[in-house]
Amino acid sequence: MKDYKLYVFDMDGVLFRGDEPTPGGPEIVSEIADGGAIIRYLTNNSTRTRRDYAEKLFDMGYPAEPAMVYTSAAGAAIFLGPTSAFVVGEDGLRRELTDIGCRVVDDRPSDWVVVGACWGLTYAMIDEAQWRIRQGSRFLATNLDSTYPIEGDRVRPGAGAVVAAVQTAAEQTPEIVIGKPGTTLLRMIWSETEVSPDQTLLIGDRIDTDIACAVAAGCDSALVLSGASTQADLRDSQIRPTYIYGSVADL
Ligand SMILES: [Mg+2]
Incomplete structure (x- = not known):
């Protein structure tokens, strides 16, 4: 693998599963950071704040502070800035929006x-929500994930299911979707770090969101098979990662 200036890590399924860090994960990410590369963390999850994630990562042994974390909630806040919003979402989303004014x-x-x-x-x-949109409010979705992983094999309805309900009732699709496979969060990271796409590696466990996002944005990607996507998914997909690893520890 070549050396990159910027490593963007998806979190769930890559750096941890639930509350369990990936074995060898904190060591390899610390090693990359010590080598002088920039580390950023990326998730479609909109329910928690950057600070929540930074604390979770730091407690697991990853180098982390809030500014290194990009969630779809933080992305929505950066995108919107000091405007006004009616929110269908969790406290983390409300707090990110409020914090930015x-x-x-x-x-x-x-x-x-x-x-x-x-x-x-x-x-x-x-x-x-649907009535406000019909009256002229603009419609932003944090992400369109159909499911939300929880402990074990169980999943919950994800943001995409909530967006679908509002979208169906409003008879309008969102004007902007912040999360992967859209490239908004990556472009925010590039604008903040001033690193170019060709010097960036995105590491993720989902072909249809993480790897698709890297392909769309024009940067290299590494698929790790420690999370959502399997070898079989890879065979069935047209989307190709640059590298494939069993786990982030093999990087
Ligand atoms: Mg993931």
Whole structure:
């Protein structure tokens, strides 16, 4: 593998599974960082803040601080800036928006409707979101993941399921989707680090989001088989990673 200036790691399925760090993961990422390369962490998850993830990574032994973490919630906040939004989502999303100066409103008109994974989703929330969009609010989705992995083999409905409910009722698709396989988060990382795509390696465990994102953005990618995608998925897919490893520890 060639040397890169910037290594962008997907988190779940790559650096950890649930609360268990990948064996050898913290050591290899620390080694890459000590060698002078820039490390960034990337996730479609919109339910937790950059600080939450930085603490989790740091406790596992990864070099991490909030500014190194890009979530779809943080991406939504960076994209929107100081505007107003009605939010269908979790506390992490609200906090990222509020921290950047966006007014999160429930009972006043809003420029935007922002939709992500939402554990407390209700009919009333879908109703409010679709009506605001019909009245002219712009529609942002954090990501379109159909499922959300939890411990074991079980999955929950992901942000995509919540977006689908709002989109169906509003009869409008989101104007912008922040998460992978879209390239918005990667482009934010490039603009912050001033590293170019040809000096970047994205490491992920999902062909249809992580590797597709790297291909679309024009950077190299490494698929690790420690998470969602398998050898069989690789055979069935047209999307090709630059490298394939059993785990991040083999990097
Ligand atoms: Mg993953």
